[in-house]
Amino acid sequence: xxxxxxxxxxxxxxxxxxxxxxxxxxxxxxxxxxxxxxxxxxxxxxxxxxxxxxxxxxxxxxxxxxxxxxxxxxxxxxxxxxxxxxxxxxxxxxxxxxxxxxxxxxxxxxxxxxxxxxxxxxxxxxxxxxxxxxxxxxxxxxxxxxxxxxxxxxxxxxxxxxxxxxxxxxxxxxxxxxxxxxxxxxxxxxxxxxxxxxxxxxxxxxxxxxxxxxxxxxxxxxxxxxxxxxxxxxxxxxxxxxxxxxxxxxxxxxxxxxxxxxxxxxxxxxxxxxxxxxxxxxxxxxxxxxxxxxxxxxxxxxxxxxxxxxxxxxxxxxxxxxxxxxxxxxxxxxxxxxxxxxxxxxxxxxxxxxxxxxxxxxxxxxxxxxxxxxxxxxxxxxxxxxxxxxxxxxxxxxxxxxxxxxxxxxxxxxxxxxxxxxxxxxxxxxxx
RNA sequence: UCCUCGAUAGCUCAAUGGUAGAGCGGCUGGCUGUUAACCAGUAGGUUGGGGGUUCGAGUCCCUCUCGGGGAGCCA
Numbered sequence: 001x002x003x004x005x006x007x008x009x010x011x012x013x014x015x016x017x018x019x020x021x022x023x024x025x026x027x028x029x030x031x032x033x034x035x036x037x038x039x040x041x042x043x044x045x046x047x048x049x050x051x052x053x054x055x056x057x058x059x060x061x062x063x064x065x066x067x068x069x070x071x072x073x074x075x076x077x078x079x080x081x082x083x084x085x086x087x088x089x090x091x092x093x094x095x096x097x098x099x100x101x102x103x104x105x106x107x108x109x110x111x112x113x114x115x116x117x118x119x120x121x122x123x124x125x126x127x128x129x130x131x132x133x134x135x136x137x138x139x140x141x142x143x144x145x146x147x148x149x150x151x152x153x154x155x156x157x158x159x160x161x162x163x164x165x166x167x168x169x170x171x172x173x174x175x176x177x178x179x180x181x182x183x184x185x186x187x188x189x190x191x192x193x194x195x196x197x198x199x200x201x202x203x204x205x206x207x208x209x210x211x212x213x214x215x216x217x218x219x220x221x222x223x224x225x226x227x228x229x230x231x232x233x234x235x236x237x238x239x240x241x242x243x244x245x246x247x248x249x250x251x252x253x254x255x256x257x258x259x260x261x262x263x264x265x266x267x268x269x270x271x272x273x274x275x276x277x278x279x280x281x282x283x284x285x286x287x288x289x290x291x292x293x294x295x296x297x298x299x300x301x302x303x304x305x306x307x308x309x310x311x312x313x314x315x316x317x318x319x320x321x322x323x324x325x326x327x328x329x330x331x332x333x334x335x336x337x338x339x340x341x342x343x344x345x346x347x348x349x350x351x352x353x354x355x356x357x358x359x360x361x362x363x364x365x366x367x368x369x370x371x372x373x374x375x376x377x378x379x380x381x382x383x384x385x386x387x388x389x390x391x392x393x394x395x396x397x398x399x400x401x402x403x404x405x406x407x408x409x410x411x412x413x414x415x416x417x418x419x420x421x422x423x424x425x426x427x428x429x430x431x432x
Numbered sequence: 433u434c435c436u437c438g439a440u441a442g443c444u445c446a447a448u449g450g451u452a453g454a455g456c457g458g459c460u461g462g463c464u465g466u467u468a469a470c471c472a473g474u475a476g477g478u479u480g481g482g483g484g485u486u487c488g489a490g491u492c493c494c495u496c497u498c499g500g501g502g503a504g505c506c507a
Contacts, residue, residue, distance in 0.1 A: 034464040108468040403507030
């Protein structure tokens with residue numbers, strides 16, 4: 001029964017034992033009498049040695065027919081070997097070929113990203129992509145574990161919505177039984193409703209933006225976690241955010257060291273992250289940007305280039321706080337002590353990665369909310385249910401949204417977030 | 433939507449306006465310690481589509497299509 005449990009990831013437990021390995025030939029080299037197979041089983045990569053002396057003439061010549069990505073079942077003994085990157089190899093004494101793979105399109109050499117994305121269904125098998133998506137899985141699980149420990153309840157927001165949440169960004173429109181509906185760009189407003197029922201809640205799922213963005217930071221479909229907390233105000237909201245981000249870094253350093261190594265990530269950059277994260281007001285950040293040659297005045301957006309400048313300057317994630325009221329969504333609460341700004345903060349990851357979290361305290365006063373909706377000339381009718389939340393036992397509350405692919409991209413140290421998604425959707429990529 | 437760069441063998445790329453090539457991958461053979469192995473041989477092309485200039489276009493011009501990078505906007 002023991003060999004059923006064998007995986008390359010826990011190979012060390014099987015030294016000296018006869019095991020069965022089921023997997024795929026990642027690469028192979030052969031000579032007249034010895035065949036080296038690098039086999040992957042989904043958990044890792046390991047070299048397996050087939051020698052003619054061990055398996056016999058007939059089996060050996062059969063083995064020489066193997067190609068890259070052929071599927072095999074190998075039986076053999078695990079042996080410690082200093083030459084192996086994982087410290088162990090397998091001496092094969094018996095093998096079965098499930099399928100001789102046709103010529104695999106992705107050779108073991110450099111390819112262009114356009115080609116690799118067109119073969120995304122096959123590219124997932126490559127070591128770096130494999131490592132990246134394992135890190136994504138760890139981050140996702142980490143987010144759930146952290147929030148559950150903190151007493152949050154998962155309340156899924158709908159993906160099909162009848163109205164735009166923020167009114168500004170482009171939505172994917174679709175026909176909903178002869179009415180217009182949209183793919184959700186945020187679950188936040190629904191989370192506010194849920195927070196009034198459960199206290200601390202979150203949603204975690206795909207969101208959609210039909211903006212024609214073509215940058216390393218954008219996807220048209222991306223995953224976002226959106227916690228929302230009743231009775232939590234601006235300050236505590238920020239503390240939860242930095243604790244979550246810090247937790248995710250620590251967790252990946254601990255659980256994904258192999259993956260980070262496979263990606264050549266400089267983990268010292270992650271190891272030096274410490275709490276609390278610095279906070280800089282929007283106003284002070286404009287002054288900083290102007291010392292870097294930007295010409296920013298009050299009300300200007302912090303653009304992608306600005307984000308790069310900021311996040312290359314700071315070694316820690318940094319909050320940009322007290323954003324100008326005129327350029328922020330209607331639901332953000334103006335600062336009672338300075339109505340020109342809102343009690344909101346965006347979190348910038350270091351090393352040039354830019355914004356990963358955006359959060360704010362929400363407007364909870366009925367009349368103030370109606371005023372802000374009117375100021376921004378939004379269609380009041382469709383927000384009636386949201387306005388209702390301020391009629392029936394309204395309380396101060398706060399929340400934030402964190403982009404999964406951006407966090408994964410930063411932790412993994414990749415240069416474009418599309419690789420942090422198994423099947424990324426970008427402006428011109430819907431297949432495969 | 434705009435700016436910019438690009439499209440040549442399966443892939444990554446080369447080729448001054450003058451006979452389309454290399455490396456990798458494939459195939460055949462050789463090799464008992466290779467880590468994207470190495471050595472020898474071999475097959476593989478409507479140079480993205482259309483139009484134009486020219487004695488002659490992969491190369492110059494126009495246009496369309498597709499793709500990379502970036503802007504705006506945002507997580």
